[in-house]
Amino acid sequence: MYSELKPLDDHGANTLSPQLETTEQALRAYVTFIQCNADAAFVGLGDGSVRVYALSDNGVVNENGVNESAVSEELNGGPWQNLDPSCAKVFSAGGLPLCAAVCPVTQRLLLGTDQSCLLEVSGGELRNKAQLAKGWVEHVAVSASGLSAYASNKTCYVLDGTRQLCQIPQSAGSISGLQFSADSKDLAIAGYGGIGIWRVAENKLLHELQYPGAHLNMRWSPDGRYLVTATPDKEIHCWDLSKKTSFRMRGYPAKIRSLCWSADGKHLAAAGADSVTVWPFVNGNPSGKPPYEFGYSFEGIVTEVAAHPSEPIIAAGYNNGTVLMGRYLKGEAIIARAASNDAVSALAWSGDGRQLFVGTQKGQLCRVALKNPNF
Amino acid sequence: MSTEKLPVTVITGFLGAGKTTLLNRILTQDHGKKYAVIINEFGEEGIDNDLVVDSDEEIFEMNNGCICCTVRGDLIRIISTLLKRSEQLDGMIIETTGLADPAPVVQTFFVDDDVKERVKLDAVITVVDAKHCHEHLQDSHEAEEQIAFADVIVVNKTDLVNDSELAAVREQIGKLNRYAKIHPVMQSNIDINKVLDCGAFDLQRILDIEPQLLEDEDDHEHDESITSVSLKTLKPLVPEKFSQWIREFIMQRGVDILRSKGILNLADQENRYVFQGVHMVMDSSWGEPWGEKARQSRLVFIGRNLDEKALREDFLACTQS
Structure with a gap:
């Protein structure tokens, strides 16, 4: 329990109310991802399991991790009740879960593993949605319209349900990121040397965004205008699709392991420094403007960032286990989890922004509940 | 952080020198240890191990303008992923193709934060075919570099050469790399402790064990390019x-x-x-x-x-x- 809030770093006064309730559980396996749907949080672990936690304290989710009233479906088993913090359900992924996404239409979790398959939570179990002959499924993406895409090595596959719409081979090395556009029409595929934007319905390459080197952690801005990646040179590369230009954000001392767009889509938060950096994309790109910063005195490097779904708040996890929630516009933050000598490897907000889930490399899972949403 | 770093061994050497045989000898010795093996291609000879990952060599150039600053993107990805598994490993072994340039492999361990934090390069081991060493070195730039990069050199197939031929091979290796430890062997037969977790990449450790390693011989020739x-x-x-x-x-x-x-x-x-x-x-x-x-x-x-x-x-x- 870390209910005690410490005074903030000197950068901002401790003006936020201590309205957090933190519970923690030792799962003893590397947390590879955390994804939330409307009713549950899904946690992927290094021991090959996926755990499901109901979001509501006395919430009832069915065996697919979905509140029964939300999606009507024939169920094989009865609903179960989640007794916080005990886990509601454990799935075996049959391999290391590498990546995951929740389909906005079905609310189901999709995940890729090192056993060459794409799995889907369905009928109370993890079922094969697609199986390749070899390779790791390292990237998965879903569109607002319910399409899914997954990638292994140099090939990306797009599915509508279980029907394959197209198979997109890449020549320049392994695929390092996938994301659909907000209108679900296009798929951005990151790889060595840049990003390709694919028009799915026509199975055709629309744009090629080139810049030498590797491109990791690709994120598309919600308005569709900017695509950002982290490069091995410890820089953020950003393409402005409307102006057909690109620029860099530099000065990071460490690998930028995580990038995210804020709820308003106008700010980009990044890991890779001893503070959380948030670049303003208000009135054009951030060229010539300094980023907002918070949380620089925690003697660690930020490894994960996650944007609150509606408020101008960024959650950040450090390589020493510290977790902060910061209102970046004001430079203020509160401590959600104390340092633990164990790097944060996954962070996810629930859709209502009332809970934050934290996973670490050594296998701690932490749930931070906001008692007051207006903290 | 405080956790002990996992040792990684890189095995290089020309096609046919006996890399895969050496690898299998290491893996099947009765050591009770668990290694993950990363190979570039599945060869004719199978690898005798539970955890084998096949990778495509992907050279990442860094954009900072330095042409020789390259890393192996595939290794960064694979090593970071293997470290997420709950299964406890005693080490990792990377077998490169016969034509691979060892520099990007070694540089990966200096450059990438995730790799640097969790694993350490233990040794670059180069397998040399005693019989064909001379011609390999004459024909190929890569063969020279593989010897130059080595911390440990396994001179294999010594049963196919006589004493004076072996001495000539040693001399030729010495001209390129005076500081690598040389082990002459037959049929890739070697004690695992001479190649795995031997700390040969760590100059301090190796000098403590063999203080004479860096002692000079005063007969330098300058006709070799390396x-x-x-x-x-x-x-x-x-x-x-x-x-x-x-x-x-x-x-x-x-x-x-x-x-x-x-x-x-x-x-x-x-x-x-x-x-x-x-x-x-x-x-x-x-x-x-x-x-x-x-x-x-x-x-x-x-x-x-x-x-x-x-x-x-x-x-x-x-x-x-």
Whole structure:
């Protein structure tokens, strides 16, 4: 329990109310991802399991991790009740879960593993949605319209349900990121040397965004205008699709392991420094403007960032286990989890922004509940 | 962080030298240890191990303008993913293809944060075919580099050559790399402790075990394009002078410098200063305290067109006057 809030770093006064309730559980396996749907949080672990936690304290989710009233479906088993913090359900992924996404239409979790398959939570179990002959499924993406895409090595596959719409081979090395556009029409595929934007319905390459080197952690801005990646040179590369230009954000001392767009889509938060950096994309790109910063005195490097779904708040996890929630516009933050000598490897907000889930490399899972949403 | 870093062994060598046989010998010895093996392609000969990952060599160029600063993107991805598994490993072994350039492999361990934090390079092992070593070296640039990069050289198939031929192979290897430990073997048969978790990449550890390793023989020839140079002095080095010199030298000559290693006696410091480099990529840290040991700085370069006399003069100019 870390209910005690410490005074903030000197950068901002401790003006936020201590309205957090933190519970923690030792799962003893590397947390590879955390994804939330409307009713549950899904946690992927290094021991090959996926755990499901109901979001509501006395919430009832069915065996697919979905509140029964939300999606009507024939169920094989009865609903179960989640007794916080005990886990509601454990799935075996049959391999290391590498990546995951929740389909906005079905609310189901999709995940890729090192056993060459794409799995889907369905009928109370993890079922094969697609199986390749070899390779790791390292990237998965879903569109607002319910399409899914997954990638292994140099090939990306797009599915509508279980029907394959197209198979997109890449020549320049392994695929390092996938994301659909907000209108679900296009798929951005990151790889060595840049990003390709694919028009799915026509199975055709629309744009090629080139810049030498590797491109990791690709994120598309919600308005569709900017695509950002982290490069091995410890820089953020950003393409402005409307102006057909690109620029860099530099000065990071460490690998930028995580990038995210804020709820308003106008700010980009990044890991890779001893503070959380948030670049303003208000009135054009951030060229010539300094980023907002918070949380620089925690003697660690930020490894994960996650944007609150509606408020101008960024959650950040450090390589020493510290977790902060910061209102970046004001430079203020509160401590959600104390340092633990164990790097944060996954962070996810629930859709209502009332809970934050934290996973670490050594296998701690932490749930931070906001008692007051207006903290 | 505080956790012990996992040792990684890199096995290089020309096609047919016996890399895969060596790998299988290592894996099947009765050591009770668990290794993950990363290979570039599934060869005809299977790998006798539970955890084998097949990878495509993906060379990532860094954009900072330095042409020799490349890393292996596939290794970064695979190593970071293997580290997420709950299964406890005793180490990882990377087998490269016969034509692979060892530099990007080694540089990966200096450059990527995720890799650097969790694993350490234990040794670069080069398998050499005693019978065909001479022709491989004549025909191929890669063969030369693989020997130059090695910390340990396994001279295989010694049953196919006589004593004088073996001596010639040793001499040829010595001209390229005077500092690697050489193990002559037959049918890739070697004691696992000589190749795995032996710390051969760590100059300090290897000098503690074999203090004579860097001792000079005074019969240098300069007809080979790749040579090794060893510099030493008991005079303390002035940190500012040394760091300026090494930085400029590596900037200007990095392309030619395949490996650099050093243990330095910096003025007024209790601890040794240790560094390792490949081309322009360097990694340095404080080592053990000198204690009762002679405070001798040693510096080794393996590379092309090295002017030993000039290097020695420049190096000695960094000492306290």
